[in-house]
Amino acid sequence: MSEMIATRDAYGKALLELGQENPRVVALDADLSGSTKTGMFGKEFPERFFNAGIAEANMVGMAAGLAAGGMIPFASTFAVFAAGRAFEQIRQSLAYPKMNVKVVATHGGITVGEDGGSHQSIEDLAIMRALPNMTVLCPADGPETEAAVRAAAAYDGPVFIRLGRSKVPVVFTEGCDFAIGRGATLRQGTDMTFITTGLMTAQALEAAAILAEENISARVVHLGSIKPLDVDLVLQAARETGAIVTAEEHSVIGGLGGAVCEVICEGYPVPVERVGLRDVFGQSGLAEELLAHYGLTPAHLVEAAERVMRRK
Amino acid sequence: MLKEETVRALEQTARQLRVEILKMLNTAKSGHTGGSLSAIDALTALYFHQMRHDPSNPKWEDRDRFVLSKGHAAPALYACLAEAGYFSRDDLKTLRRFGSHLQGHPDMNKTPGVEVCTGSLGQGLSQAVGLAIASKLAGRSARIYSLLGDGEVQEGQIWEATMAAAHFKLDNLCVILDHNGLQIDGEVEKVMNVGPLGPKFLSFNWHVLEVDGHDIQAICQALENADETEGRPTMIIARTVKGKGVPFFEHKASYHGVPPSDDELTRALEHLGHS
Ligand SMILES: Cc1ncc(C[n+]2csc(CCOP(=O)(O)OP(=O)(O)O)c2C)c(N)n1
Ligand SMILES: [Mg+2]
Numbered sequence: 001m002s003e004m005i006a007t008r009d010a011y012g013k014a015l016l017e018l019g020q021e022n023p024r025v026v027a028l029d030a031d032l033s034g035s036t037k038t039g040m041f042g043k044e045f046p047e048r049f050f051n052a053g054i055a056e057a058n059m060v061g062m063a064a065g066l067a068a069g070g071m072i073p074f075a076s077t078f079a080v081f082a083a084g085r086a087f088e089q090i091r092q093s094l095a096y097p098k099m100n101v102k103v104v105a106t107h108g109g110i111t112v113g114e115d116g117g118s119h120q121s122i123e124d125l126a127i128m129r130a131l132p133n134m135t136v137l138c139p140a141d142g143p144e145t146e147a148a149v150r151a152a153a154a155y156d157g158p159v160f161i162r163l164g165r166s167k168v169p170v171v172f173t174e175g176c177d178f179a180i181g182r183g184a185t186l187r188q189g190t191d192m193t194f195i196t197t198g199l200m201t202a203q204a205l206e207a208a209a210i211l212a213e214e215n216i217s218a219r220v221v222h223l224g225s226i227k228p229l230d231v232d233l234v235l236q237a238a239r240e241t242g243a244i245v246t247a248e249e250h251s252v253i254g255g256l257g258g259a260v261c262e263v264i265c266e267g268y269p270v271p272v273e274r275v276g277l278r279d280v281f282g283q284s285g286l287a288e289e290l291l292a293h294y295g296l297t298p299a300h301l302v303e304a305a306e307r308v309m310r311r312k
Numbered sequence: 313m314l315k316e317e318t319v320r321a322l323e324q325t326a327r328q329l330r331v332e333i334l335k336m337l338n339t340a341k342s343g344h345t346g347g348s349l350s351a352i353d354a355l356t357a358l359y360f361h362q363m364r365h366d367p368s369n370p371k372w373e374d375r376d377r378f379v380l381s382k383g384h385a386a387p388a389l390y391a392c393l394a395e396a397g398y399f400s401r402d403d404l405k406t407l408r409r410f411g412s413h414l415q416g417h418p419d420m421n422k423t424p425g426v427e428v429c430t431g432s433l434g435q436g437l438s439q440a441v442g443l444a445i446a447s448k449l450a451g452r453s454a455r456i457y458s459l460l461g462d463g464e465v466q467e468g469q470i471w472e473a474t475m476a477a478a479h480f481k482l483d484n485l486c487v488i489l490d491h492n493g494l495q496i497d498g499e500v501e502k503v504m505n506v507g508p509l510g511p512k513f514l515s516f517n518w519h520v521l522e523v524d525g526h527d528i529q530a531i532c533q534a535l536e537n538a539d540e541t542e543g544r545p546t547m548i549i550a551r552t553v554k555g556k557g558v559p560f561f562e563h564k565a566s567y568h569g570v571p572p573s574d575d576e577l578t579r580a581l582e583h584l585g586h587s
Contacts, residue, residue: 031463031497031504039497051497053466053504054433080432114342114408116416118383118431285410293410 002202004167005142008106011163012037014149015074015104019045025153028063028075030056035165036076036106060086060103064093067100072153078112079105079121079162083128094158095131101159102152108138108162109249110277110294111199111287120282121162125197126254128160129227135159135180136227138248138256140201141170144224147178155180162198164249166287169202171222183230189219192305193237193244197223197256200247200275200296207301218305229259231267238268243308245273247301249291252276271311273304314361314532322528325395326356330557331586332391332404337571340408343416346554346567348388350492350525351459354550357531358457358488359392367397370424376454377427377443381436382461382490383417384569389426390414398425434467436460437487441477444485444545455539458487463495466506471516477545478517485545486538490525492554494565513547525550558583 018025019041026048033039033051042049052059056077063073076082082105083090094101105124112120128136137152137159139145145163152159159180171186186201187208194204201222208218221237223230238244244264246257257274264272277294291297314322329352337343359365363376380389387407394401399413406412413422417431427443430436440458447454464470477485489509497503506512513520519541523530531550538546554568555561558580561572572580 029497031466031495033497035496051503053500053506054463054495055466055468055504057468085432114340114416116408116419116431118415118417118419118429283410284408284412284414284416289410 002169002171004169006165006167007139007142007145007163008037008165010142010145011104011106011149012040014146015041016044018150018153019048022072024070024072026050026066026071026073028052028059028073030054030059030077030081032077038074038076056081056085057089060089061093063101064099072100074102074104076104076106078119079108079124080119083121083124083160087127091131095133098133098157100156102161103159104149104161104163106163107165109164109198110282110290111164111166111249113165113287113290114284116284117281122251122277122282124162125226125248125250125256126258129254129259133158134227137180137224138162138197138226139224140198140222141168141172143170143172143174143176144178147176148224151178151180164199168199171202171205178224181225181228181230183221183223183225183233185219185221185233187218187220189217190241191217192309193219193221193241194247194301194305195221195223195234195237195244195256195260196247197226198249200249203296203298204247204301206298207305210298210302211305216305216309223256226256226259229263231263234260234263235267238264238270242270243312244270245275245301245304245308247275247296249296250276252278271308273308275301275304314529319529322356322360325360326353326528327584329356329391329395331581331584332394332401333387334558334572334577334580336387336390336404336407338574338577339405341571342408343387343571344384344569345561345571346494346564347382347461347490347492348385349556349558349561350552350554351385351490352388352391353526353528354459354488354490354531355388355392357528357535359396361532362535363457364454367425370398374452374454377456379428379436379440379443379456379458380418380430381440381458382433382464383430383436386416386418389418393423393425433461433464434469437470437473440485440487441473441482444477444482445480447484456485460487460489462489462491462493462500462509465489465509466504474513474516474518481543482545483542486535486548487545488548488550490552491549492552494554494568496565496568498565509549517544519544519546520549521546522549522551525552526556
């Protein structure tokens with residue numbers, strides 16, 4: 001069993017380090033600094049930390065102003081309130097003017113658990129991806145989150161990073177590198193490819209191991225950068241393995257599955273199965289119960305792989 | 313003025329509901345303790361004295377309606393609904409469980425007696441405004457009630473709804489503000505000062521009352537006063553204590569979203585004279 005780290009904890013650590021390295025890094029939160037982990041930065045740099053109170057739209061607007069004034073703001077809240085409540089502020093004040101603001105949204109997806117469907121963002125990747133100028137990242141684990149946060153800080157422009165609440169298995173190594181727009185092949189395979197993001201990458205690696213026992217050679221491609229998407233890596237997988245299963249802790253509409261289908265339809269059509277929430281909201285329950293209920297376990301990925309291969 | 317024995321009976325109900333809240337949160341192992349306990353006296357006054365409603369007929373057209381704008385206090389609402397008879401008290405044990413009709417935040421499509429979906433702060437009051445307009449349009453005498461958090465009123469949408477309620481002269485709308493002085497990151501005044509609240513609502517042309525939010529007699533009188541107010545919505549600013557009723561939870565932001573452990577539950581029930 002590999003080590004377990006919540007991506008939001010890795011964010012807290014990376015943000016603190018960035019704060020130590022660069023005095024222009026500032027952080028904002030909306031009354032959730034203990035949960036989003038910006039509190040670690042706030043404790044060390046109280047003069048560079050701004051709690052907007054429960055006022056997400058204003059938080060994003062203030063971040064835009066801080067960026068226009070030369071700062072590098074990281075603004076955090078839960079994904080539903082970031083991408084949802086502050087959507088038009090993100091559109092008009094960040095994406096449209098290419099403002100150098102990083103929106104780091106924690107508690108993405110259904111693994112939020114008991115709080116229920118009102119708090120489980122299943123559409124944030126889709127709506128953020130639809131915005132021109134926006135970069136959308138969804139790291140798989142703790143080490144990749146640290147690298148992604150650093151890459152976002154180094155990049156001049158708006159970035160949305162989706163993180164999770166619960167601890168997830170580590171698949172990358174500490175100090176791994178991350179490039180916006182580049183994916184990673186985590187397991188070679190020839191019969192089909194899992195293209196995954198966020199915590200589904202660890203599930204796909206488990207599924208690939210199960211398939212290997214059935215003599216099916218599954219490739220695992222992780223896309224921590226949803227936008228820009230690593231088009232070459234996706235088309236290469238389509239050409240070389242001829243069948244794709246996408247998997248995300250998100251609606252199958254408009255997120256990773258949507259993005260991959262767009263690329264494959266235009267570039268190299270092969271059968272695709274999308275694993276994700278099938279146009280439904282989440283509900284209360286334990287993270288594991290919900291992953292099972294919505295079909296996001298290694299067993300479900302194995303079934304999807306078998307289905308897609310029958311369509312080859 | 314309520315009769316002394318009426319007040320005593322309501323206080324007894326509130327004490328019982330505190331027990332239910334603590335038990336269900338302990339069983340669920342997650343959920344919001346502090347803000348459920350600060351709100352329960354106001355909810356008791358609403359559900360067991362003020363509001364006209366019929367638990368055997370939750371969709372009765374002429375009922376008064378309640379919107380829990382601070383949806384995270386769902387345990388307080390569920391305790392009232394079970395006590396009133398909308399569903400079995402046994403259901404409270406399923407709070408936040410997979411498959412339960414008692415979701416982490418109120419869901420109108422799952423729970424009998426829940427009027428709208430809330431949980432994202434700042435949105436409930438606008439829905440209450442809409443309900444109040446609908447009640448007037450339909451020629452009903454039914455009144456609309458809502459409960460807000462004092463951190464929640466930092467949301468800009470709250471002030472948009474506040475403006476609209478006065479503009480439309482919604483004297484059938486009565487809102488209680490659970491002024492417990494705390495939000496998640498600490499004291500409301502220190503996180504993002506939104507005060508002074510009374511003068512703000514007054515300047516938005518509301519009828520404003522201030523009461524001790526744990527004095528059931530005072531709450532009921534304020535609700536009656538709101539009934540008699542014409543041409544303006546009423547805001548009852550209820551001074552409350554987060555975690556009220558359990559000394560070791562009182563005035564603590566750290567118990568905002570933390571349920572009582574087994575040991576804390578035992579000690580809390582002792583304090584409430586329940587074993
Ligand atoms: C739009 C939105 N932002 C953030 C949250 C997360 N959240 C839940 S409760 C809470 C604090 C609420 O404080 P307050 O309104 O004072 O409630 P109370 O003290 O009565 O519990 C926050 C920030 C939310 N539910 N909705
Ligand atoms: Mg409060």
